[in-house]
Amino acid sequence: MTACPSEFVTLAGRLADAARPVIARYFRSAFSIDDKADNSPVTIADREVEAAMRAIIAAEQPGHGIFGEEHGRANCDAEWVWVLDPIDGTAAFITGMPSFGTLISLFHHGRPVLGVIDQAVLDERWLGVAGRPTTLNGVPARVRPCPDLAHAYAFTTAPELFGPDTRPGWDRVAARVKRTRYGADCYAYAMLASGHVDLVVEAGLKPYDFGALAPVIEGAGGVMTEWSGRPLTIQSDGRVCAAGDARVHGEALKVLGA
The missing domain is CATH 3.30.540.10 (Fructose-1,6-Bisphosphatase, subunit A, domain 1)
Structure with missing residues (x-):
């Protein structure tokens, strides 16, 4: 790059x-x-x-x-x-x-x-x-380690922001994590980068919603991609998965795509 x-x-x-x-x-x-x-x-x-x-x-x-x-x-x-x-x-x-x-x-x-x-x-x-x-x-700033979804604190802005095609994926993730929290918008990603949150999953974002987040998360040692696992670009569809630990990220992607 x-x-x-x-x-x-x-x-x-x-x-x-x-x-x-x-x-x-x-x-x-x-x-x-x-x-x-x-x-x-x-x-x-x-x-x-x-x-x-x-x-x-x-x-x-x-x-x-x-x-x-x-x-x-x-x-x-x-x-x-x-x-x-x-x-x-x-x-x-x-x-x-x-x-x-x-x-x-x-x-x-x-x-x-x-x-x-x-x-x-x-x-x-x-x-x-x-x-x-x-x-x-x-x-x-540095993310924190987390071994798996079962130990993860996960955020999304609001469940109702998912559509009928994406809400089931979030529901599966929410059922597997330790805690779910709501309503922080971009601040949840900042907390992930600083090691206070383990996972953020969202859908329907625009480039101005996610563009700044990926370099911050990645530079702190985390991972942020599309739900497909592909890197985020200005053409991405707005379904994003950010995690502080690659193990959590990989598990979340499998659950989202189940």
Whole structure:
């Protein structure tokens, strides 16, 4: 995999820095909430955060593509494409829960090579870059060992987000793990990278939902793939399985495909 240039890593940090004051201004304050076509919520904070990040990318790397949840695609056939989720976990954000995050990823020829999970109000930033160890606020983050599903603490955002074709897979996994937890959005993956969670299984994600997560998980020693076991790309179907221990990941994939 192509190494990610250091100036792009620095740029990712500036994008996260630009998001923070906007998020701080709106978090736990009064603001309007709209529903998108898929009935998911969106706020002025989502839109302002993404607009601020896109402006920086356009000024500093005008040849790069941008794919954002709120403002769409631009130049996405470029070699390098920034994929942005200004507030992953908007429902958590609007209910005052700090389990949301800003997701910033950089894809190279369709593969995620850089990821940032930034939790502005808790001052936590996970940085994953292909070929480098993942860090949390500059300190190495590491997954924990787990021998099998029976010992695993597993997360998904909400069971109802699975469709009729994917819900049975999650139900089989949930029946085999030690504990299931819900509702953390991207923060569950951050906790996996820091060794507090063992497994996250989801479906229906978009590139802006998973692009930043894979480099963070992998750089912390974990595994994150499609349910098929194939590496995640910008074309992936949104069914993802992330685990801190390869043994758990392999067992989960077998159960999901049973």
